[in-house]
Amino acid sequence: MLLATGLVLATAAAVAGVGHALGLSWPLAFVLGAVVAPTDAIAVQAVARLLPRRIQTVLRAESLINDGTALALYAVVVGVAVQGLAVTWSGTAAPFLLAYAGGVAIGAACAAAVVAPGPACAPGLNCAAP
Numbered sequence: 001m002l003l004a005t006g007l008v009l010a011t012a013a014a015v016a017g018v019g020h021a022l023g024l025s026w027p028l029a030f031v032l033g034a035v036v037a038p039t040d041a042i043a044v045q046a047v048a049r050l051l052p053r054r055i056q057t058v059l060r061a062e063s064l065i066n067d068g069t070a071l072a073l074y075a076v077v078v079g080v081a082v083q084g085l086a087v088t089w090s091g092t093a094a095p096f097l098l099a100y101a102g103g104v105a106i107g108a109a110c111a112a113a114v115v116a117p118g119p120a121c122a123p124g125l126n127c128a129a130p
Contacts, residue, residue: 004065005100010071012037027081034074038066069106072099 012033019029041063047054076095085091 004062005069008037008066008069009073012070025081027085029076031074031081034070034077037073038070039063041067068103069100072096072103077101085115 005018015033015036018031019032044059048059076092
């Protein structure tokens, strides 16, 4: 799963480099990079249709992590672009990591709430899942 994060960041940086070489300012180039960095989940699903179910599940999970990474990066670089700040590692890495960690924490809390076991079944009741 770490490849999903690293490759999205590397793709965004590469696109930002090309965008800057073509005349965009660094903040706008990074916004472009964040927009185009994640892979298309539908394209991955179409290619992975014939793969084993376990690999399909991993690819879907990586696609979700790609999207989350790109959204966190997008939020940070748009903030930098709107405020007119320079793109620096110290000025963008901390907000990105905070947004990324916040997304993981909120996702884990939502998953725990959905998956949490319900109340025990009373004797004599049919509590089997439908």
